[in-house]
Amino acid sequence: MKTNRKTNNRRSFIKKAALTSLGISIIPRHVMGQGFIPPSDKLNIAIIGGGGKGYSDAVNTWNNGASNIAAICDVDWNQSKRLMDKFPNALKYRDYRKLFDDIKDIDAVTVSTPDHTHAVIAMAAIKSNKHVYVQKPLTHSIHEARMLTEAANQYKVVTQMGNQGASGNGVKQMIKWFDEGKIGTVKKVHVWTNRPVWPQGIETPVDKPALLDGLDWDTWVGPAKMVDYHPLYHPFKWRGWWNFGTGALGDMGCHLMDPPFRVLGLGYPTEVESSVGAIFKKDWTPEYLPESCPPSSRTQLKFPASAKNASEITLTWSDGGLRPFHPDLVPADHPIGDNDSANGVIMIGEKGIMTCGTYGRSPKIYFNNGELLTFKDTEENKLPENGHHTSWVEACKDGFGKTKHKALTSSFNYAGPLTESVLMGNLAIRSYNLRKPKGNRFEYPGRKKLLWDGNNMKITNFDEANQFVKRAYRKGWTL
Template identity: 45%
Template sequence: MEHFENNSSRRKFLKSGLVAAATFTIVPRHVLGGKNFLAPSDKLYVAGVGIGGKGYSNLRNIYNSGNAVLSHLCDVDDRRAAKTREEHPKAKYYHDWRELFEKERKKFDAVCVSTPDHNHAVIALGAMQLKKHVFVEKPLTHDIYEARVLKQAAQKYKVITQMGNQGSSNDGLRKMQEWYEAGLLGDIHTVYCWTDRPVWPQGIPWSKSPAQVPKELNWDLWLGTAKNRDYVEKLVPFNWRGWWDFGTGALGDMGCHLLDAPCSVLNLQSPTHVEASVGTVYVDEFKRGYFPESCPPSSHVILTFKETPTNKTKLKLHWMDGGIKPERPEELDAGDNFGGGNGTLFIGTKGKMMCGTYNQNPRLLPVSRNLEVNVPETKKRVEGSTNGHYKQWVDACIAGYGKQEVSSPFETAASLTESLLIANLAIRAHDVQVVKDGKATYPGRNIKLIWDDANMRVTNFDEVNQFIKRDYRDGFKLSI
């Protein structure tokens, strides 16, 4: 099984502490009396890693669930951490999550990971090895390999896991599942998912002007698993999303929200083929910019899924970003905003349905059909309002492994994340150079990639397989 590797000063901890951690009981249980004992009034003690921005809102919702205590906080940027620290002054604060895990592992029960994408897996895995429950912001991982590792780790360590795609707990998803299972749509052959992202720069060159690292930021810890490089302006705290070393582009930002409905409703597992076209960037009137480190400004990806026992036709799932949208369904009125900047549209042999971001506002098409059908509720709804996704996870952690369901456990979140990362393989294939006889070509721009799920590789363009598992920097490695 995989484990996280820290620097040499921590190797003794890794060899003994992680193994021993499996025998530790959480503080409230230990105090209250024995293994597996849990009083109804017990609280979940949560350590937050990445506590600014989305980390702030994740921790706020966890705290507002009513049964959680934010006992420990960790961030590499004191500026981003300030608001959460001010609101929770009793929580002990760290900069390095590895130090937090080593020194405080007996004093918290669960970890919320809200860092940039490239550090999700190493932190989450380290927490699971300590038998800590984990909530990880979407996308679950940066690489396909990491998604497989976290899925296996969740099963091995038997902890409660949840990915931060909040729409998976919304009523809208369950209503669409009920419509589909009632046969209102027939077999689904086409799905469109679209987003107005990126709303950050993409398709640009890396800055050639290193900048002074702000005194409040630990740049080395922010880099984490990524290769060492100079700090540049306007990367932190938001624009890292457009760079492959750190982010996963528009797909990583919105894919787990918008692909959630088709993956859940149709029980999709893994695509068999994927192809993509991407937007062109010009550095001048005649020359195409070649910026392989940066995600493209727009893309259209087509994922092919084989038929399933419940959906007896092949499915083409279209992903569109950068302002690209599918043709407006003829059933919609001209004034309908067609999902706004983000949406999902299902097209079946008997009908259509669509929804917005987070699976909200589900509708059958034509809209008049919503008044004609009366499908009974067969799917259990998640209790709670805006923080239901978080409360569900907190309550499940307190109840114990196997006692309560969560909406996006790693067993399913990993498959969803893999699908969008496989889509990213087709995008990244466009910038893979193959040099032959001194001439650079880009064969990945004209290939439909064939995905071998069992062996986790593309079979017809080996050059793109380098992006399935990247190299990790010393001190932050996933290793066997």
């Protein structure tokens, strides 16, 4: 049916009137983008993914009424019920595409969905000229991270990834210490986590339980390969499946690799190598589970010298409860990283060792002469819990390229390369168990050091690994 301009204007009026009746003052984004302060001084935000982190992202961007939560979109309203109850006047959707079609004057969007849908939703928002906050990891694939970074600059929208520790005072103190030369040049870094804390290294489910009431499974699967619903996928456990999640490294890498990445000024890695924990049900016969992320893994990334650090850097990642041992400078009875040593970072410099816990908390330096320097992120000096979100909201009001936007700690210009480096580890982990028949056994050609051309997003010495750089989208879905 042909639609004339008069009809479009009437529809636009109805939408704006509906929002106004909910107490939501819509300020067109083109006004916001020019840096003008609206009468309400409030950003109109759509929340996509309202359960789990989606709830805290919404509450932190709302910030006790400093912003308007104009719409909530979730494929499973049961998961987002708590959020919908808190904001009963927000418009409610199951499909983000319909939300973007219906409401043109939303200023900004938070994306707190499973990893596999981050890119398609964020890209749709960017192309609709909406500012975007995306939970970590930024994307499911290296290619998606590069495309989002480029699109954000092309469309001039304000972006932030949800690795909130990047805005913490602990990380800022570590940068200050390093820039003052306190530990000197760094050559080795260790990063580790106790994740996964969900099932991984398990067989793909074959039973078909009843679909949860009210769950739009087709939209939940989105661009991924279609599989039947199973509680081992939704909610939360999707993290352990390559079809949807990015495993332990994807979950915590953007938090824990952020301090060394930021402190040392790292860029694209040049090489990567992984080893993966095996699972045995029969003697001498490891299980082959290509769809499930492994129960544990270790990954080594090499980074070239940077403008901040004169030496090449070897970064070793461990997960599944594996962690590095105490360096000689750290006393035997001191925890490394967090108080329970479950997660942490160690940067080994020529003058001493800098350590921190999750989100850059409680940084310390153990000097070669035996002295200890500590920083306590106390109530007096720590940032507010919503500081990472609030800085994004204020930057959205300020506009792309303005002072507040440039001050963001995890805009896509930073978060994109960080995410690519994190996902390089997953590329090596997935390559590790690629196998080919050889007689009555298998050979594993991907168990080697993989050489990376960051500018061209390509492994140069094992072409089969490049299948993990970019994923194939299900029919009907595009970036």
